[in-house]
Amino acid sequence: xxxxxxxxxxxxxxxxxxxxxxxxxxxxxxxxxxxxxxxxxxxxxxxxxxxxxxxxxxxxxxxxxxxxxxxxxxxxxxxxxxxxxxxxxxxxxxxxxxxxxxxxxxxxxxxxxxxxxxxxxxxxxxxxxxxxxxxxxxxxxxxxxxxxxxxxxxxxxxxxxxxxxxxxxxxxxxxxxxxxxxxxxxxxxxxxxx
Amino acid sequence: xxxxxxxxxxxxxxxxxxxxxxxxxxxxxxxxxxxxxxxxxxxxxxxxxxxxxxxxxxxxxxxxxxxxxxxxxxxxxxxxxxxxxxxxxxxxxxxxxxxxxxxxxxxxxxxxxxxxxxxxxxxxxxxxxxxxxxxxxxxxxxxxxxxxxxxxxxxxxxxxxxxxxxxxxxxxxxxxxxxxxxxxxxxxxxxxxxxxxxxxxxxxxxxxxxxxxxxxxxxxxxxxxxxxxxxxxxxxxxxxxxxxxxxxxxxxxxxxxxxxxxxxxxxxxxxxxxxxxxxxxxxxxxxxxxxxxxxxxxxxxxxxxxxxxxxxxxxxxxxxxxxxxxxxxxxxxxxxxxxxxxxxxxxxxxxxxxxxxxxxxxxxxxxxxxxxxxxxxxxxxxxxxxxxxxxxxxxxxxxxxxxxxxxxxxxxxxxxxxxxxxxxxxxxxxxxxxxxxxxxxxxxxxxxxxxxxxxxxxxxxxxxxxxxxxxxxxxxxxxxxxxxxxxxxxxxxxxxxxxxxxxxxxxxxxxxxxxxxxxxxxxxxxxxxxxxxxxxxxxxxxxxxxxxxxxxxxxxxxxxxxxxxxxxxxxxxxxxxxxxxxxxxxxxxxxxxxxxxxxxxxxxxxxxxxxxxxxxxxxxxxxxxxxxxxxxxxxxxxxxxxxxxxxxxxxxxxxxxxxxxxxxx
Ligand code: SF4
Ligand code: SF4
Numbered sequence: 001x002x003x004x005x006x007x008x009x010x011x012x013x014x015x016x017x018x019x020x021x022x023x024x025x026x027x028x029x030x031x032x033x034x035x036x037x038x039x040x041x042x043x044x045x046x047x048x049x050x051x052x053x054x055x056x057x058x059x060x061x062x063x064x065x066x067x068x069x070x071x072x073x074x075x076x077x078x079x080x081x082x083x084x085x086x087x088x089x090x091x092x093x094x095x096x097x098x099x100x101x102x103x104x105x106x107x108x109x110x111x112x113x114x115x116x117x118x119x120x121x122x123x124x125x126x127x128x129x130x131x132x133x134x135x136x137x138x139x140x141x142x143x144x145x146x147x148x149x150x151x152x153x154x155x156x157x158x159x160x161x162x163x164x165x166x167x168x169x170x171x172x173x174x175x176x177x178x179x180x181x182x183x184x185x186x187x188x189x190x191x192x193x194x
Numbered sequence: 195x196x197x198x199x200x201x202x203x204x205x206x207x208x209x210x211x212x213x214x215x216x217x218x219x220x221x222x223x224x225x226x227x228x229x230x231x232x233x234x235x236x237x238x239x240x241x242x243x244x245x246x247x248x249x250x251x252x253x254x255x256x257x258x259x260x261x262x263x264x265x266x267x268x269x270x271x272x273x274x275x276x277x278x279x280x281x282x283x284x285x286x287x288x289x290x291x292x293x294x295x296x297x298x299x300x301x302x303x304x305x306x307x308x309x310x311x312x313x314x315x316x317x318x319x320x321x322x323x324x325x326x327x328x329x330x331x332x333x334x335x336x337x338x339x340x341x342x343x344x345x346x347x348x349x350x351x352x353x354x355x356x357x358x359x360x361x362x363x364x365x366x367x368x369x370x371x372x373x374x375x376x377x378x379x380x381x382x383x384x385x386x387x388x389x390x391x392x393x394x395x396x397x398x399x400x401x402x403x404x405x406x407x408x409x410x411x412x413x414x415x416x417x418x419x420x421x422x423x424x425x426x427x428x429x430x431x432x433x434x435x436x437x438x439x440x441x442x443x444x445x446x447x448x449x450x451x452x453x454x455x456x457x458x459x460x461x462x463x464x465x466x467x468x469x470x471x472x473x474x475x476x477x478x479x480x481x482x483x484x485x486x487x488x489x490x491x492x493x494x495x496x497x498x499x500x501x502x503x504x505x506x507x508x509x510x511x512x513x514x515x516x517x518x519x520x521x522x523x524x525x526x527x528x529x530x531x532x533x534x535x536x537x538x539x540x541x542x543x544x545x546x547x548x549x550x551x552x553x554x555x556x557x558x559x560x561x562x563x564x565x566x567x568x569x570x571x572x573x574x575x576x577x578x579x580x581x582x583x584x585x586x587x588x589x590x591x592x593x594x595x596x597x598x599x600x601x602x603x604x605x606x607x608x609x610x611x612x613x614x615x616x617x618x619x620x621x622x623x624x625x626x627x628x629x630x631x632x633x634x635x636x637x638x639x640x641x642x643x644x645x646x647x648x649x650x651x652x653x654x655x656x657x658x659x660x661x662x663x664x665x666x667x668x669x670x671x672x673x674x675x676x677x678x679x680x681x682x683x684x685x686x687x688x689x690x691x692x693x694x695x696x697x698x699x700x701x702x703x704x705x706x707x708x709x710x711x712x713x714x715x716x717x718x719x720x721x722x723x724x725x726x727x728x729x730x731x732x733x734x735x736x737x738x739x740x741x742x743x744x745x746x747x748x749x750x751x752x753x754x755x756x757x758x759x760x761x762x763x764x765x766x767x768x769x770x771x772x773x774x775x776x777x778x779x780x781x782x783x784x785x786x787x788x789x790x791x792x793x794x795x796x797x798x799x800x801x802x803x804x805x806x807x808x809x810x811x812x813x814x815x816x817x818x819x820x821x822x823x824x825x826x827x828x829x830x831x832x833x834x835x836x837x838x839x840x841x842x843x844x845x846x847x848x849x850x851x852x853x854x855x856x857x858x859x
Contacts, residue, residue: 010566012836020365023200027367033200034331034366038307044639045810046568058331060446061364064528066551077563084557101564102810105643109562116561123555 001031002055003160004063005153007146008082009074010099011038011048014146018072019050021150022159024169026054029161036061045102047078054160070158072149074132075099076116083123092124093152093193095145097133128152128193135189140181147174151186155193163190198367199375203357206332207299208233209374210339211269212241214295215384218261219245220254222684223713224273225308226362227301231271232714235725242383247716247725250654250684251276255298256283262292262352263397265388267343271299274313275653279685281322286399287352288323289407294388295346297339298354301362304490304525310634310653312523314492315356316441319468323411325418326354326468327427328441332366336374338427338465349414356467358490359525360443415469423473427465430478434459436542437482437510438535439475439495441467447531448488455548470498479503479510484542486535487514490526513538567642572811573786573838575752575778576637576705580647581807581842582758583674583703586766587628590672628672628766629664633657633686635678636712636780637705644808648676655685662689662698672766673700680710680718682735687742693771694743701765702744702773704735707780715783739773746770752778755845781838788839789857796851797830803843803852804831811837 005022009015016037023033031054038048051063068086073079073094086092098113121127130152136144147170154163167186174182201209207230211219219238221231231245238245244261248254251272258268272280277300284298300318303309319326327342329335335357342353373381395403422428431449438461440448445463452459462478464471479485479502487496496514503510513519513534519541520526520534532548539547570577632638632648633656641648650660661675677686682704693700710716717723722732740747746768750761758776765772804812811834833843833852844852 011568020200023365027198027200032367034364036360036364044568044571044636045566047566058333058366058446059450060330060443060528061360061366062447062527064450064532064551065557066529066553077566080560081563083555083560084553086554088552088554090554100813101566102569103567103643103808105565105567108565111564112561116563119561 001160002053003070004054004068005052005070005072006049006063006068006082006085007052007072007074008047008049008078009146010078011045013048013074014143015048015050015074018146018150019052021147021166021169021173022052024173025159025161025166026052028165028169031055031160032058034059034061047081049078049082070153072153074145074149076113076120077111080116080119083120086124091126091128091156091158092120093128093149093156094120095132095149096129097131097145128156130189130192132189135192136185139185139188141178144178144182144185147182148185148189151189152193154186155190157194197375198369200365201332201336201368202229202363202365203329203332203335203361204229204363205233206336206368207339207355207357208237209370210336211297211343212237212243212381213371213374214340214343215267216243216269216343217266217294217384217386217388218258219243219269219271220248220257221271222248222251222254222276223710223716224276224301225713226303226357226359227271227273227276227299228713228716230299230362231725232716234269236378237381238726240378240383241381242386245725247718249719251280252283255280258296259283259287259292262294262296264391265294267295267347267388269297269299272301273309274300274302274315275309275311276300277315277318279654281318284324284352285322288411289404290396290399291350291407292346292352293350295343296352297342297346298352300354300356302356302358302491304358307359312491314494315354316467316494317492319354319356320494323415324352324354324468325349325466326356328356328465328467329361330441330443330446330463330465331361332364333368334427334465335361336368336370341425341427349418351414358442419469419472422466422469422471425466425471428471428474429463430460431463432456432460435481435483436460436538436544437462437478437485438488439464439478439485439499440488441465441495442490444488444490444526444531447526447528448535450528451532451535451548455546458544458546464495467494470495470502472502475499475502476506479508482510484538485510485512486519486538487512488520488526488531488534489514493522511542513541568639569642569808569810570636570639571781571838572809572836573781573840574636575707575776575780575840576640577645577807577809578752578755578778578840578842579676579703579705579758579776580637580640580645581846582755583628583630583762584645584647585759586762587672589763590628590766628674629661629668631657631661631664631673631675633675633677633681635681635705637676637678640676642808644805654681655689658686658689658700658702659692661700662693662696665699669699674703674766675700676703676705678711679704679706679708679720679735680716683719683733687738690739690742690744690771690773698771699769700771701762701768702739702771703762704739704773704775706735706775706777708777709780709783711780711782715780736773736775739775744771744773746772747775748773749775749777752776755842781840786838787856788841789837789855790833790839790841790844790852791855792831792833793851793853794830796849798849798851799829799831800848801829801831803847806846807843809843810834812843
C-alpha cells in the first residue's frame with residue numbers, strides 16, 4: 001500500500017497541523033509515514049506545502065511528481081501551483097476562499113482565482129470545490145478551514161484509514177478549547193461532501 | 195512492542211541524545227537545526243540536563259567542549275553556516291579530542307530553502323578529520339545520534355551528525371528506547387556522574403602538542419574507516435550488475451526510483467560517510483562495472499569512490515555529478531534521480547527504462563501564478579524602521595540634489611559635450627544615495643518589493659563591517675547598517691568596535707524586537723531570559739554600543755513613523771559612527787489589541803498605502819495595482835483580519851482615511 005497526500009496553502013493556514021493529524025491517523029492504522037513541511041522564513045505569507053507519504057515501506061518524504069493520490073488545496077493558486085504532483089486520476093479538494101498575494105513584485109502575474117478554479121475544473125475530473133473558510137467560519141472560526149478540509153477528505157472515502165481513526169486523532173491532538181469548533185467544522189464538511 | 199511516535203527529525207535527534215545520557219546541550223538557532231535543542235530544552239528541567247542558547251555557534255561549541263573535557267556527554271547544535279562560525283575551535287579540537295563525548299549536530303540545506311550557502315558538512319568533516327554520520331529518516335537520526343555518542347566516547351573525538359532539511363524538518367514514525375519514550379514530564383534526571391576536569395597538558399594546544407597529535411588523528415581515520423565497514427548502518431541490497439552508491443535522503447530517492455527493477459541494481463547505502471568505509475565499499479564493488487553515485491550537494495562519495503578505484507586499480511565506470519549525469523547543485527527528488535539513472539541506463543546500453551509517473555498536468559502547462567514571496571508580518575516593526583530610513587534617505591537625496599544642481603549648473607557652463615553631461619549625472623545619483631547594508635534575520639525580507647531596503651547581505655554580523663568598507667570607497671554616500679538584536683550579540687559587536695576604532699562614518703540601525711524571530715522566537719542575551727525561561731541579566735544594546743565608544747546613540751520606541759524618521763535623519767547627519775536602537779515588539783509573539791480600518795468615504799483608492807508598504811494586511815481588490823496589474827484608480831483599499839494596528843499605513847495615507855480601533859482579542 002502506498003498513499004501520498006499533498007496539502008498546499010499559504011503561511012498561517014494551518015498546513016503543518018493538518019499534515020500532522022493525517023500522519024498520526026496513518027500511524028494509528030499501522031502504516032509508516034514520512035512528511036515534509038515548509039518551516040521557517042518561507043512561512044511568512046509565502047507559499048507552503050506539506051507532503052505526507054503513507055505506506056508499508058519507509059520512503060523519502062518528498063512526493064515524486066505525478067504520484068500524489070490526494071491534493072488538498074487550502075487556496076486556489078497554491079492548489080494549481082502543486083498540481084503537477086497529482087497522479088492521473090488523483091483526487092483534488094480545493095478551498096475556493098481567495099487569498100491575494102501580499103505584494104506584487106514587478107513581473108508577477110495577476111491573481112486570478114476564478115480563472116484558476118476553471119483551470120482546475122477542466123484538468124481534474126471529480127474536483128471538489130467549496131469555500132471551506134466560510135464553512136469553518138459558520139462552525140465557529142474561519143481558522144478551522146484546514147480541519148474542515150480533512151473532514152471533506154474523510155467524506156470522499158479515499159483515505160487509507162477510517163474517518164473514526166482521524167476523528168480520534170483530532171480529539172487527542174486539538175486542545176480542548178478549540179475541540180468543539182474543530183469537530184463541528186470537520187463533521188459539517190464531511191456531510192457536505194458525502 | 196513499544197509504541198511508535200511521530201517525530202520530526204530534529205526531535206528524534208534530541209531524544210536520541212537523551213537516551214544516550216546527554217548532560218550538557220548548547221547551540222545557536224538556525225534553520226533547519228533549531229528544534230533539536232528546543233526539544234532538549236523541554237526535557238531539561240526534569241532530565242537534569244544543562245542547556246543554553248549560546249550567543250553564537252563558536253561560543254556554543256566551546257561551552258560544550260569545556261563540558262566534554264570534564265568527561266560529560268555534550269551536544270551542540272547549529273546549521274551549516276553556523277559551523278563556519280564555529281570552525282576555529284573545531285579545527286583545533288580535532289587534534290585535542292574530548293574525554294566524555296561531544297556530538298555536533300549540523301543541518302545542511304540543499305536547495306537552499308533558508309540559508310546563504312549550499313555547503314556540504316560531509317566535506318567539512320573530511321577537511322577537519324572528524325567522523326560524520328548521515329541519517330536519511332527520523333528513525334535513523336535517532337539511532338545515529340546514539341551511535342555518535344558511543345563513537346565519540348570510545349575514540350575520544352567529536353562526532354558530527356549531519357542532516358539535511360528533509361531529515362531535520364521531515365517527520366516520521368520512530369521507535370524509541372525506554373528512556374526517550376517518556377514524556378518531558380516523567381523523565382528521570384540523568385546521573386551527573388562524570389569525573390570532572392583533570393589538569394593535563396593534553397588540553398592546552400601548542401605547536402608541539404599538535405605535532406604529536408597529528409599522527410594520532412590520521413591513524414584514527416584508518417581505524418574509523420575499518421570500524422565503519424563493519425557497522426549495520428551501511429547496507430547493500432540487490433544483486434544487479436549496476437551499482438548505486440548513495441547516502442542520506444538521496445538513498446531513499448534512489449531506492450524508490452528503481453522500485454520494480456531491483457534485479458538490475460545493487461544499492462549501497464552509507465550512513466557513516468566519513469571516514470569512508472573503504473572495506474565495505476570494496477566488497478560492494480565486486481562484480482560492479484558501472485557505478486551510479488546519488489548524493490545532494492558536493493560530490494563527496496563520488497570523490498571517495500574515485501580514490502578507491504584509483505588505489506585498487508578497479509575497472510569501474512562512475513556516473514555522477516562530475517560527468518553531468520546528476521545536477522551539481524540544488525535539492526534532489528525521486529523524479530530527478532529517475533532521470534539521472536535513465537541517462538546512465540542509456541549510456542551503458544541497458545535496454546530497460548524505469549517507468550516515469552504521469553502527472554495530471556505538466557508543470558509547464560500550468561497557467562501563470564502570482565509570486566507569493568515571504569514578507570514581513572503585518573505590523574512588523576522592521577517595516578516601520580525600513581520605511582523611516584527610506585524617507586530619511588529621500589530627504590538627504592533631495593537636499594544633496596539641490597546643492598548639486600547649483601554646482602552642476604556652474605559646471606555645465608564649462609562643459610560642452612553630451613557625453614560629459616551624462617557621466618556627471620551617473621556620478622550624481624550614486625553620490626547622493628544611501629547604501630543600506632542588511633544582515634541575517636527576518637529583516638533580510640526588507641529586500642523585497644516594495645521596500646527594497648537591503649542593498650547587501652552576506653552573513654551574520656557582516657552588515658556593519660561591509661558598511662564600513664563601503665564608506666571608504668563611496669565617501670559621498672550615506673551608509674546605514676541594519677542589524678537585529680540577536681545578530682548584534684552573535685557577531686555584531688566586533689564590527690561596532692572596529693567602526694569606532696577606525697572612525698567609519700556609518701549609522702547602525704539596531705532592529706531590537708526582543709527575540710530571535712526568524713528561527714521561532716528563541717531568547718537571547720538582551721532579553722533577560724535563559725533558554726529554560728528563568729531570568730538572567732539583560733544586556734542593554736544601547737549601553738554596549740555606547741561603551742564601545744559610539745558617541746551618537748539614541749533609543750527609539752517604534753510607535754510613530756515620524757519619530758523614527760527624525761531619529762534616522764539625525765543619526766545619518768552625525769559625522770562618524772552613530773547608532774539608533776529601535777525597540778519594538780515582534781508581532782509573531784505578541785497579541786495586539788488594535789486594528790486599523792479604512793474609511794471608504796475618505797479613501798480615494800490611490801493605493802499609496804498598499805504600494806509603499808507591502809503590508810500583508812493591506813490589499814487592493816485583485817492585488818496590488820488592481821486587476822490586470824496596472825493602476826486602476828478608484829478601487830478602495832482594504833485592511834484584512836491579520837492587521838495588528840501598527841498604524842504605519844494610517845500615518846502615510848495622504849487622505850487620512852485610516853483610523854485605529856481598539857479591539858478585544
Ligand atoms: S516574526 Fe516578528 S520579526 Fe519576523 S517578520 Fe514577523 S513581526 Fe517581523
Ligand atoms: S495598521 Fe496598516 S500597516 Fe499596520 S498592520 Fe495594519 S494594515 Fe498593516
